[in-house]
Amino acid sequence: EAQVTQNPRYLITVTGKKLTVTCSQNMNHEYMSWYRQDPGLGLRQIYYSMNVEVTDKGDVPEGYKVSRKEKRNFPLILESPSPNQTSLYFCASSPRTGAHGELFFGEGSRLTVL
Amino acid sequence: SQQGEEDPQALSIQEGENATMNCSYKTSINNLQWYRQNSGRGLVHLILIRSNEREKHSGRLRVTLDTSKKSSSLLITASRAADTASYFCATPPSNTGKLIFGQGTTLQVKP
Numbered sequence: 067e068a069q070v071t072q073n074p075r076y077l078i079t080v081t082g083k084k085l086t087v088t089c090s091q092n093m094n095h096e097y098m099s100w101y102r103q104d105p106g107l108g109l110r111q112i113y114y115s116m117n118v119e120v121t122d123k124g125d126v127p128e129g130y131k132v133s134r135k136e137k138r139n140f141p142l143i144l145e146s147p148s149p150n151q152t153s154l155y156f157c158a159s160s161p162r163t164g165a166h167g168e169l170f171f172g173e174g175s176r177l178t179v180l
Numbered sequence: 181s182q183q184g185e186e187d188p189q190a191l192s193i194q195e196g197e198n199a200t201m202n203c204s205y206k207t208s209i210n211n212l213q214w215y216r217q218n219s220g221r222g223l224v225h226l227i228l229i230r231s232n233e234r235e236k237h238s239g240r241l242r243v244t245l246d247t248s249k250k251s252s253s254l255l256i257t258a259s260r261a262a263d264t265a266s267y268f269c270a271t272p273p274s275n276t277g278k279l280i281f282g283q284g285t286t287l288q289v290k291p
Contacts, residue, residue: 106283107283108281108284109223109268109281110281114279154220156223166211168225168228169270170225171223171224173221173222174220174221
């Protein structure tokens, strides 16, 4: 089944404890992206990647890192999480280069930073 | 930056009625996309309309695009309770790899 898989789906952590949210897609998509969703703010793009070893900042990249060493994986790293990073995170991928095709979304990762 | 803004923020209708949601954006685009999100779930792509298209249909969905006004509308005809969800427009500003979402319209369809 074609899908985007995120892990963990739910996580409660404490300020400063490094964490990684994994994202994997099995559709051989070139484009991958991370979003966070907050009430009243909609979805905001954190980082995106147009291909392996190519990553770019979205609108809210501060406090996050990403890497794209393999086509299928695009992990989101929070080196020192803070409470303002409490949010619902979505990974997405697209078969088109750039953002010109439909995005396929994962089911989301709900992160709470205490 | 807020590229797309939906209007209204919330909409409540009876089953069988039509629902219309609007989206405005700021910069030039190659296409505009509409997505649906059931509560707390991942977004699902509904339809993509290219900048050289004015109208597109998919089942009960009808999307229009007016590039001169930088606006789009999504019409859901003969709505069903299962259409209850949030709907988002998304635009990729030209010459970027970004895809920017609006804040969404929450649609409630009452049985």
